[in-house]
Amino acid sequence: MELLRRQGARFAGQARRQAALPVKVTQAYPARVHTSGRQVAQQRQQRDLIVAHAKKNYTSALLFDCDGVIVETEELHRKAYNAAFAAFECTIDGKPLVWSVEYYDVLQNTVGGGKPKMKWHFNRNGWPASKAGPPPATEEAKNKLVDDLQDCKTDHYKVIVESAAEARPGVLELMDEGLARGDVAMAICSAATKEGFEKVVNSVVGKERLAKFDLILAGDDVPKKKPDPLIYNLARERLGVPADRCVVIEDSLVGLRAAKGAGMHCIITPTTSTASADFCGEGAAAVVQALKGPNYKVSIDDIFGFVCDDKGVCEAVPDVHLSEGMCAIPWETGKK
Numbered sequence: 312m313e314l315l316r317r318q319g320a321r322f323a324g325q326a327r328r329q330a331a332l333p334v335k336v337t338q339a340y341p342a343r344v345h346t347s348g349r350q351v352a353q354q355r356q357q358r359d360l361i362v363a364h365a366k367k368n369y370t371s372a373l374l375f376d377c378d379g380v381i382v383e384t385e386e387l388h389r390k391a392y393n394a395a396f397a398a399f400e401c402t403i404d405g406k407p408l409v410w411s412v413e414y415y416d417v418l419q420n421t422v423g424g425g426k427p428k429m430k431w432h433f434n435r436n437g438w439p440a441s442k443a444g445p446p447p448a449t450e451e452a453k454n455k456l457v458d459d460l461q462d463c464k465t466d467h468y469k470v471i472v473e474s475a476a477e478a479r480p481g482v483l484e485l486m487d488e489g490l491a492r493g494d495v496a497m498a499i500c501s502a503a504t505k506e507g508f509e510k511v512v513n514s515v516v517g518k519e520r521l522a523k524f525d526l527i528l529a530g531d532d533v534p535k536k537k538p539d540p541l542i543y544n545l546a547r548e549r550l551g552v553p554a555d556r557c558v559v560i561e562d563s564l565v566g567l568r569a570a571k572g573a574g575m576h577c578i579i580t581p582t583t584s585t586a587s588a589d590f591c592g593e594g595a596a597a598v599v600q601a602l603k604g605p606n607y608k609v610s611i612d613d614i615f616g617f618v619c620d621d622k623g624v625c626e627a628v629p630d631v632h633l634s635e636g637m638c639a640i641p642w643e644t645g646k647k
Contacts (some may be wrong), residue, residue: 377501379562391468423537481603540572
C-alpha cells in the first residue's frame with residue numbers, strides 16, 4: 312500500500328529476522344483482587360482461557376485493540392449499557408438513565424473501560440437511584456452499584472455480540488499475515504473486561520487463530536485503563552520488543568494516547584463514533600478508514616517496511632516506515 316510507504320522517516324536502526332525460541336507457556340493474567348461481583352472460581356477459569364506464548368528475539372510487534380478495531384462494537388456496548396440501566400431501573404432526578412448515540416460518542420473519546428465510563432458519568436451528572444435503593448452515598452456503595460451494573464451489562468453484551476459481531480475489513484487478513492511470518496510479535500490489548508472480550512474474540516477471531524498470538528491482555532489485567540499506557544507498557548515488557556518497533560492499531564483518541572504514552576507508533580482505523588477526532592493532531596502515524604478497502608489493503612510490509620530476499624531473510628528498509636507527524640486519511644481510495 313503506497314500510502315503508508317510514503318509516510319517518511321525510519322525506525323531507529325535496522326532489524327534482521329531471527330528465529331523465535333520457544334519458551335514455556337505462561338498465563339497472560341496476573342493475580343488480582345476480585346472486584347467484579349463474580350465468583351473467584353470463575354475468575355480462575357477465565358485466567359486459564361487466554362495464555363501468552365512469549366518468544367524471544369522478535370524484531371517488531373503489532374498490537375491490536377479489540378473493540379472498534381477488530382470489530383465495531385460501540386453501538387452494541389451502548390445497547391448493553393442501556394439494557395443494564397433499564398434492568399436496574401436506574402433514574403437520575405426521576406428520569407430514566409439512557410445513553411444516547413451522541414453522548415456515547417463523547418464517552419468513547421474521553422474515557423476507557425466500562426466502569427470508568429459509568430463513574431465518570433455519575434460523578435458529573437449525579438449517581439442514580441435504582442431498584443437497589445436511593446443513590447449510593449459511600450464509596451463502597453458506589454463501587455458495588457458500578458460492579459453490579461457492569462456484570463449485568465456484560466451479560467447483555469454477550470448475548471448481543473454473539474449474533475451481531477463481525478470482523479472489520481482486512482483485520483483477519485492482517486492477523487494471518489503477521490502470524491505466518493515468525494519475526495513479528497502479535498498481541499491483542501483490550502480495555503474490555505475478560506468476559507465480554509473473550510466472547511468477541513472467540514466468536515470473531517476464532518480460537519484456532521487466537522492460540523497463535525503471542526500475548527493477549529484484557530482490561531482486567533492492569534489497574535489503570537486507557538488512556539493510561541500501562542497495558543501497552545506491560546505488553547512491551549512481555550514481548551521483549553523496543554517501544555519504537557511496536558505499532559498499535561487503535562480506533563479512538565483514548566487508545567491513541569495510551570499507545571503514544573508507551574512510546575509506540577499508532578495507526579488509527581476510526582469508527583463512526585470516533586471519526587471526527589483530530590488523530591493527526593495528536594500524533595497518529597496514519598489514519599485509514601479500514602485495513603482493507605476497494606482499492607487498497609494494509610499489509611505487514613506497509614506497516615514495517617520489510618523486504619525479504621528469496622531465502623526469506625527480512626530486514627528493515629530505511630525511509631519507508633511510518634513516522635511521527637506524517638498522517639494521511641484515505642477515506643475512499645486509499646490514496647492521499
